[in-house]
Amino acid sequence: MSTYSNQCAIVGVGENQRSRKSGTTPLHMALTAARNALTDAGLEAKDLDGIMNYSTGGDSCPSHELATYLGCHPKYVKDISGGGSSTELLIADAVALIEAGMLETVLIYRSMNGSSGDKVGRGYDPDMLQSMLPGGSFIMPYGSASPTQWFGMFANRHMHETGITKEHLGHVCISFYEHAQRNPNAFLNGKPLDMETYLATPDISMPFNIHDCCVELDEANAIIVTSASNAKNCKSKPVFIAGMAPRTTHSHVHYWTQVDEVAADHAAADLYKSAGVKPEDIQVASIYDCFSWVVMRQLEAYGFAKRGEVGDFVAAGNLKMGGSLPSNTAGGMLSEGYTHGMNNVLELVRQLRHDYKGTDRQVKDCELGISTGWAGPDIAGAMILRN
Amino acid sequence: MTKQTAYEKPIPLKTLDNHEYWDAADRHELKLQKCAECSSFIHPPGPACPTCGSPETEWELLGSDISATVYSYIVSYRPFLPGFQHELPTVITVAALDAAPDVKIMANIIGCDPADVEIGVPLKMTWVDVTDDRALPQWMLARK
Numbered sequence: 001m002s003t004y005s006n007q008c009a010i011v012g013v014g015e016n017q018r019s020r021k022s023g024t025t026p027l028h029m030a031l032t033a034a035r036n037a038l039t040d041a042g043l044e045a046k047d048l049d050g051i052m053n054y055s056t057g058g059d060s061c062p063s064h065e066l067a068t069y070l071g072c073h074p075k076y077v078k079d080i081s082g083g084g085s086s087t088e089l090l091i092a093d094a095v096a097l098i099e100a101g102m103l104e105t106v107l108i109y110r111s112m113n114g115s116s117g118d119k120v121g122r123g124y125d126p127d128m129l130q131s132m133l134p135g136g137s138f139i140m141p142y143g144s145a146s147p148t149q150w151f152g153m154f155a156n157r158h159m160h161e162t163g164i165t166k167e168h169l170g171h172v173c174i175s176f177y178e179h180a181q182r183n184p185n186a187f188l189n190g191k192p193l194d195m196e197t198y199l200a201t202p203d204i205s206m207p208f209n210i211h212d213c214c215v216e217l218d219e220a221n222a223i224i225v226t227s228a229s230n231a232k233n234c235k236s237k238p239v240f241i242a243g244m245a246p247r248t249t250h251s252h253v254h255y256w257t258q259v260d261e262v263a264a265d266h267a268a269a270d271l272y273k274s275a276g277v278k279p280e281d282i283q284v285a286s287i288y289d290c291f292s293w294v295v296m297r298q299l300e301a302y303g304f305a306k307r308g309e310v311g312d313f314v315a316a317g318n319l320k321m322g323g324s325l326p327s328n329t330a331g332g333m334l335s336e337g338y339t340h341g342m343n344n345v346l347e348l349v350r351q352l353r354h355d356y357k358g359t360d361r362q363v364k365d366c367e368l369g370i371s372t373g374w375a376g377p378d379i380a381g382a383m384i385l386r387n
Numbered sequence: 388m389t390k391q392t393a394y395e396k397p398i399p400l401k402t403l404d405n406h407e408y409w410d411a412a413d414r415h416e417l418k419l420q421k422c423a424e425c426s427s428f429i430h431p432p433g434p435a436c437p438t439c440g441s442p443e444t445e446w447e448l449l450g451s452d453i454s455a456t457v458y459s460y461i462v463s464y465r466p467f468l469p470g471f472q473h474e475l476p477t478v479i480t481v482a483a484l485d486a487a488p489d490v491k492i493m494a495n496i497i498g499c500d501p502a503d504v505e506i507g508v509p510l511k512m513t514w515v516d517v518t519d520d521r522a523l524p525q526w527m528l529a530r531k
Binding site: 126127129130131134135136137138139140141142143144145146148149152153154156157160202203204205206251252255256257258259 | 396397398399400401402405409430431433437438458459460461462463464465466467468469470471477479481491492493494495506523
């Protein structure tokens, strides 16, 4: 099975200025990101025949509205409710529609006032959570309303089973913060982190302190996917979609009760098969990093380090520039900004195009990269890109 | 001890699918939904069995003497919901029932020193009356 076989490519990426307080709406931010992606690709809005978007609790703007103010009338618009993994899953949808001949060029975006508007980490209205979340009535009465608490529960179990320590989590944070210092657009540029500071920072929800949590911001990102034949007409160097895999496992979206087997474990096998490559072939990575520990569990799932050896793998500096798997090289969601995973994909595309050639930010000669999405232990989506 | 004038924390919402569980909790009992086809417990309760998809479900009363062990837990230092600002840090656990280890029930571990909590420690279920007619299942460290 190799349905993806480089028949589609990402030809444009763009974002708006990220901030704590945008002072504007998700629609305005999405328009900026979309226009920047179009400019990057050398395309015009009228060239888009599909627009797709994902949001959580209606925190974005609808695709049809974005089309209206880009001044175009695409054949197809699609808005889904989702978080981590949605970038990869919508790109998979775009590839399928392009390969079926229904569409030619699709713009996918995520726009959110994630700091000044609905902030995931701050929690939500408890009655809304109880009625919105499956199993919510079995979680909220106990004070568990923040992802730091949900993910912390599984981090603790997995760390107990595999010997991962708080210091190991610190190495993930420090690696990504180091990348952010080379990225002037990273929110934590100018704020490097060392182990002493990391270990001295008090926990919010054990085992996570503020450094283990992504930086919630107001920002929008956009990606343009088109057919390989059309990619030749674009201004940018195409980055081909070489493999893709979605997966769900657990029975409940929020009432998680085990972390021994996660969706990413299954997505990994399908992903490498679809692209015809192995973990050791991957040269640059974008690993979903809503929390530091999520990176650890995915490094295990996607075969970059064996279970029980992931802590040593990150402590040895393998996620840094010059390591065996330079990851989240713009700083990741831990230190660049949080757009539900999409900003990590933008960076992967730029690395594979060698946009940073001649600087210390470029992963030298990289040709094959992986992007992993993680919504929870229950949902994963991942893709392999090549230049 | 001063009596709390009003309970500020979220109270479980009873629904079509879950009210049997919460009605039993109000009587200080644990009652679990079970699949009539494959006999798997269903928790949290729902309109069908997540294991086999069967819509034929029933309820089993497990009583008031409920023991479990900590599968995982967190110590939470910030309140994310009303009422928890009075009780920091909050210990939240997912505990596997001794009688049915596949069933894991989330609750606080009340009346404990967080330093005494670790994965694998034994727990006992207790019920806290939160209003005149509602009670909330909670965990306590089991006496050694």
